[in-house]
Amino acid sequence: DTAVSQTPKYLVTQMGNDKSIKCEQNLGHDTMYWYKQDSKKFLKIMFSYNNKELIINETVPNRFSPKSPDKAHLNLHINSLELGDSAVYFCASSPGRGSNTGELFFGEGSRLTVL
Amino acid sequence: DQQVKQNSPSLSVQEGRISILNCDYTNSMFDYFLWYKKYPAEGPTFLISISSIKDKNEDGRFTVFLNKSAKHLSLHIVPSQPGDSAVYFCAASARGGSQGNLIFGKGTKLSVKP
Numbered sequence A: 001d002t003a004v005s006q007t008p009k010y011l012v013t014q015m016g017n018d019k020s021i022k023c024e025q026n027l028g029h030d031t032m033y034w035y036k037q038d039s040k041k042f043l044k045i046m047f048s049y050n051n052k053e054l055i056i057n058e059t060v061p062n063r064f065s066p067k068s069p070d071k072a073h074l075n076l077h078i079n080s081l082e083l084g085d086s087a088v089y090f091c092a093s094s095p096g097r098g099s100n101t102g103e104l105f106f107g108e109g110s111r112l113t114v115l
Numbered sequence B: 001d002q003q004v005k006q007n008s009p010s011l012s013v014q015e016g017r018i019s020i021l022n023c024d025y026t027n028s029m030f031d032y033f034l035w036y037k038k039y040p041a042e043g044p045t046f047l048i049s050i051s052s053i054k055d056k057n058e059d060g061r062f063t064v065f066l067n068k069s070a071k072h073l074s075l076h077i078v079p080s081q082p083g084d085s086a087v088y089f090c091a092a093s094a095r096g097g098s099q100g101n102l103i104f105g106k107g108t109k110l111s112v113k114p
Helices: none
Strands: A004-007 A010-013 A019-025 A031-037 A043-050 A053-057 A064-070 A073-078 A087-094 A110-114 B010-014 B019-025 B030-038 B045-051 B056-059 B062-067 B072-077 B086-094 B108-113
Touching (some): A004 A087, A019 A031, A019 A087, A019 A110, A031 A073, A043 A073, A073 A087, B010 B019, B019 B030, B019 B108, B045 B056, B045 B062, B045 B072
Parallel strands (some): A010 A110, B010 B108
Antiparallel strands (some): A004 A019, A031 A087, A064 A073, A087 A110, B019 B072, B030 B045, B056 B062, B062 B072
16 A cells, blocks of 8 residues: 555656646645656755645746645646656655654656657 | 765675765755665655754664764665665755755665675
């Protein structure tokens, strides 16, 4: 029973297409995140939602739009895909903004390849 | 501008010996540090953390040391086991880590040979 699950795990698509990656957590956490691991292997935060409210929005093109229908789900929609969007996208969750541990629980990642 | 640096992309250690993974940071506002372990095709999993008010935290075979004046931390694994072979990410945050905005290093790939 996966705690943080992402779908799809692999996604190959053409430039210019629109695609979505879904994420669900069954840990009862209040906060969810999207991280991007690029070709240089850096893991960088993109967005963070706390109880469906956007709390972190790093410098990400507005082609990327997160959507949180409830606190257990945080989906990532990407419009007009570009070659540079190829990366592994990780969803994560944490108990809440009041958590003192800073520990994040990650999903397995979704590898996006844009051709 | 890398705020968290792991200068060794890889490390190879014999089973039973000590593994030492290093991490440097530049932002003096960081007050919470974590190590994550990642196997291929899996997400990172939390390993151990340390607050800036401490200089050492131990959990079984894993110990993290923090040298604030040098802005340096290290993860010691003793004794190393083949199952420890993975990529280890150092991460740091400001404001007690409660915001979840972790800044990650590029990772060090550890290989423990039987």
